[in-house]
Amino acid sequence: MLRQIKEAFRNPKFLVGFILFVLLLLMAIFYPMISMYEPLTYYATSFEKPGTYVNILDIANSEGVKLNVDTAAGRLDSVLTDDQKETMKDWLVRFGGVEESAIDLEDSESFLKLWQDNYDSKNPQKGLRTADKKAVARLDKQLTTALNSDSIDIAGKNEEGELEVVKSIPGDHFINAGSVGNSYTFPLGTDNFGADVLTKLTSSIRVSLRIGLVAGLIGTAIGLTIGLLAGFLGGWVDNFLTFVTNIFTVIPSFVILVLISNAVSASARGATMVSVIIGLTSWPWTARSVRSQVLSLRGRDHVNLSKLSGHSMPRIILQDILPYVASYVVMAMILQISSGILAEAQLSMLGLGPNTSTTTTLGIMMNWAQQYSAMQSNSWWAFVPVVISITLITFSLNLMNTGLDQVFNPQLRD
Amino acid sequence: MAEMARELGKSVLKGENITKVFGYGKTRTEAVKKVNFDFHEGEVISIVGESGSGKTTIARMILGLITITEGTLLFNGQPRDISSGKKRKEYWKNIQAVFQDPFSSFNMFNKIDDLLLDCINMTGGKHKSDKEKFDMMTEACSFVNLKYAELTNKYPFELSGGQMQRLMIARIFLLKPKILIADEPTSMVDACSRATILDMLMKLRDEIGMTIIFITHDIGLAYYVSDSVYIMEHGAFVEAGPAEDVIIHPKADYTKRLISDVPKIYGEWDLSTVG
Numbered sequence: 001m002l003r004q005i006k007e008a009f010r011n012p013k014f015l016v017g018f019i020l021f022v023l024l025l026l027m028a029i030f031y032p033m034i035s036m037y038e039p040l041t042y043y044a045t046s047f048e049k050p051g052t053y054v055n056i057l058d059i060a061n062s063e064g065v066k067l068n069v070d071t072a073a074g075r076l077d078s079v080l081t082d083d084q085k086e087t088m089k090d091w092l093v094r095f096g097g098v099e100e101s102a103i104d105l106e107d108s109e110s111f112l113k114l115w116q117d118n119y120d121s122k123n124p125q126k127g128l129r130t131a132d133k134k135a136v137a138r139l140d141k142q143l144t145t146a147l148n149s150d151s152i153d154i155a156g157k158n159e160e161g162e163l164e165v166v167k168s169i170p171g172d173h174f175i176n177a178g179s180v181g182n183s184y185t186f187p188l189g190t191d192n193f194g195a196d197v198l199t200k201l202t203s204s205i206r207v208s209l210r211i212g213l214v215a216g217l218i219g220t221a222i223g224l225t226i227g228l229l230a231g232f233l234g235g236w237v238d239n240f241l242t243f244v245t246n247i248f249t250v251i252p253s254f255v256i257l258v259l260i261s262n263a264v265s266a267s268a269r270g271a272t273m274v275s276v277i278i279g280l281t282s283w284p285w286t287a288r289s290v291r292s293q294v295l296s297l298r299g300r301d302h303v304n305l306s307k308l309s310g311h312s313m314p315r316i317i318l319q320d321i322l323p324y325v326a327s328y329v330v331m332a333m334i335l336q337i338s339s340g341i342l343a344e345a346q347l348s349m350l351g352l353g354p355n356t357s358t359t360t361t362l363g364i365m366m367n368w369a370q371q372y373s374a375m376q377s378n379s380w381w382a383f384v385p386v387v388i389s390i391t392l393i394t395f396s397l398n399l400m401n402t403g404l405d406q407v408f409n410p411q412l413r414d
Numbered sequence: 415m416a417e418m419a420r421e422l423g424k425s426v427l428k429g430e431n432i433t434k435v436f437g438y439g440k441t442r443t444e445a446v447k448k449v450n451f452d453f454h455e456g457e458v459i460s461i462v463g464e465s466g467s468g469k470t471t472i473a474r475m476i477l478g479l480i481t482i483t484e485g486t487l488l489f490n491g492q493p494r495d496i497s498s499g500k501k502r503k504e505y506w507k508n509i510q511a512v513f514q515d516p517f518s519s520f521n522m523f524n525k526i527d528d529l530l531l532d533c534i535n536m537t538g539g540k541h542k543s544d545k546e547k548f549d550m551m552t553e554a555c556s557f558v559n560l561k562y563a564e565l566t567n568k569y570p571f572e573l574s575g576g577q578m579q580r581l582m583i584a585r586i587f588l589l590k591p592k593i594l595i596a597d598e599p600t601s602m603v604d605a606c607s608r609a610t611i612l613d614m615l616m617k618l619r620d621e622i623g624m625t626i627i628f629i630t631h632d633i634g635l636a637y638y639v640s641d642s643v644y645i646m647e648h649g650a651f652v653e654a655g656p657a658e659d660v661i662i663h664p665k666a667d668y669t670k671r672l673i674s675d676v677p678k679i680y681g682e683w684d685l686s687t688v689g
Contacts, residue, residue, distance in 0.1 A: 301515060304474075304511070305513065306521065308511060310507075311532075312499065313499075320521050
C-alpha cells in the first residue's frame with residue numbers, strides 16, 4: 001500500500017492534480033480567515049467592477065484634498081483634439097490679435113490663458129462663415145464646461161424631512177480612498193447583491209468541496225457495502241441487491257435528485273442535507289463495479305484458504321476482499337466527489353440547491369449571476385471565476401484519478 | 415515407486431452418489447456424476463483426470479467450499495454436518511488443502527507471520543506465550559527447509575513460488591489435519607521443488623498419519639506417491655483401485671490413453687492412441 005502511495009506521487013498526472021487540488025483547498029480554507037469581508041454581507045449595491053469602490057455618501061463625509069496638479073491644463077488636454085487646438089490658434093491669430101510666435105500648443109496652460117483672455121464671441125470675425133463662428137462658440141462653451149470647477153452639492157434630509165445642502169465638494173478636490181472609512185477594495189468586484197466575489201468564491205469552494213466529499217463518501221460507502229455483500233454472499237441476496245441496484249441505474253439519478261430536493265423544503269435544505277441527497281442517489285455504479293470485482297475475487301484460492309482457516313465472513317470480506325478492491329474504490333470515490341460537486345451546481349442552477357440565505361456554493365453563485373443578467377451587463381467577474389473554479393476542481397480530481405489508474409493498472413501507462 | 419500396499423486404517427471419508435450440478439435450464443452442467451469413493455486413514459489417494467473432468471469440483475465439495483447437489487458424504491462414519499459456522503470451523507480442523515497456484519493462495523496484504531499465527535490460534539494455541547508460538551513457527555519452517563528468521567515481517571510476494579508452496583506445507587504442519595487435499599500442488603513449481611514438496615508431504619503423512627488426496631493430471635506422479643488411484647473422465651470415475659493394479663494393468667481405455675500420454679525420456683513417443 002505504502003509502495004503504491006509512493007508511486008502515485010511519482011506519477012506526474014496524479015502529482016499535478018494533487019497540487020492543484022491542495023492549492024484550491026488551501027485557498028478555500030485560509031482566504032476567508034485573512035479576508036476582511038464576510039461572504040454573505042452586502043458592501044455595495046450591485047455589480048461593481050474589480051478594484052476599489054467608494055460609496056458617494058462616504059465621499060460626502062470625508063475630507064477632500066486639493067492635489068497640487070495642473071488640473072485645468074490636464075482637462076484641456078483630455079477635452080480638445082489637435083485639430084480643435086489648430087482651429088483655436090487660427091482664430092487667435094486672425095481675430096484675437098495674438099502673434100503666432102507667442103502661441104505654444106505644447107504649453108496647455110499658457111495657451112488656455114491666451115484663449116480665455118482674447119476670445120470674445122461678440123467679435124465680428126470678418127471673413128468667417130456663420131457655421132464656423134458657431135463652431136468656435138461651441139468649442140469655447142465646451143472648454144468652459146470642462147474647466148468648470150464648481151462645487152458639487154450633497155443633499156440630505158434635515159430634521160423636518162426637507163432636503164438641504166449638507167456639504168459641497170469643490171470640483172478640483174480629490175478623495176483619498178484610503179482615508180474614507182467605508183472604501184472597499186474588491187479584487188474580483190462585487191456580485192449582484194454587492195458582496196465581495198473573491199470572499200464569496202473561496203467560501204463557496206469550501207462548501208462545494210464539503211458537499212462533494214460528503215456526497216462521495218456516502219455514495220461510495222453505500223455502493224461498496226452493497227457491492228461487497230452482493231458479490232460475496234451471492235444467491236438470493238445477490239439477486240435482490242442487484243435488482244435494487246438495477247432499478248436505481250435505469251432511473252436517471254438526476255431526476256430522483258430533483259424530486260427528493262423538491263420534496264425537502266427550502267429552509268431545511270442545508271449544504272449537508274443536499275450532500276446527503278446527492279450521496280443517496282449516486283451509488284449504483286460503484287455498487288455494480290464493486291460487485292463484479294468481488295465476484296471474481298470470491299473464488300480465489302486465498303479466499304478459500306481464509307475460509308479453511310476458520311475466519312468469519314465479516315473478517316474475510318474486510319481482510320481478504322476489501323484490500324483487493326480498495327484501489328478501485330479510492331478511484332471511484334475521487335470521481336464521485338467530482339460528480340457530487342457538479343451535481344450540486346446543477347441542482348443550484350435549478351434553484352433546488354442549499355438554502356441561499358445561510359450558505360453559498362459555486363452553483364448558487366452561478367444561479368444568482370444568471371438571474372441578475374450578469375452576462376448581459378458584461379459583469380464577467382460574477383460568473384467567470386466561478387466557472388473556472390468548478391473546472392479546476394473537477395479537472396484536478398479527474399487528473400488524480402487518471403494518475404491513480406496508471407499506478408494501479410501499469411498497462412495503461414504510456 | 416509406490417510402497418507396497420499398506421494395512422488400511424478405518425474409513426475417514428466416504429462418498430455415496432456424490433453429484434454436483436452447476437446452473438439450470440439450458441446452462442445446466444453436471445460436473446460430477448454420482449461418484450462413490452472410500453478413503454482410509456493414512457492412505458494416499460490420487461484422483462487423476464484431464465482438465466475439466468471434475469477433479470477440483472470433487473475436492474471443493476469435500477472441503478465444504480461448495481455445496482453437494484446430491485449424495486451423502488460420511489466423515490468418520492457420520493454424515494458430514496457443516497450447517498453452522500462453528501461446525502464448519504470444527505470440520506476444517508480435520509481437513510485442509512494445499513492449492514495449485516501458490517501466487518494466488520496467499521493474501522498479499524498479510525504478512526507471513528499472520529498466516530502462521532492463524533494456524534496456531536486455530537489449533538487452540540491462542541493462549542500460548544509468544545516464545546512458544548515463536549518456537550512452533552520456527553519448527554514448522556525448518557520442517558520445510560525455510561528459516562523463520564528470514565521470513566518474519568515479510569510479505570508472501572517477496573518469496574519464490576517454491577518457497578510459497580513450502581510455506582503452505584508448513585501451515586499444514588502446524589494444523590496437523592486428518593485429511594489433506596492437495597490440488598495439483600506441484601504443477602506450478604519447477605521440477606526440483608516438485609520432488610522436495612512431494613517428499614515433504616510424504617514425510618508429513620508418516621509423521622502424523624494423515625490421509626492425503628492428490629488431485630492431479632499427472633499419472634506418473636500418481637503412481638509415484640499413491641496407494642489408491644481414481645481415474646476420472648467427464649465427471650465420473652472410470653477406474654479405481656490400488657495404484658499397482660490400475661497403472662500397471664489398466665483396464666479402461668481412458669486409463670491406457672493417459673498412461674501412453676506420459677512423455678518418456680527413452681524411446682519414441684507413442685502418439686497412436688491419442689485421439
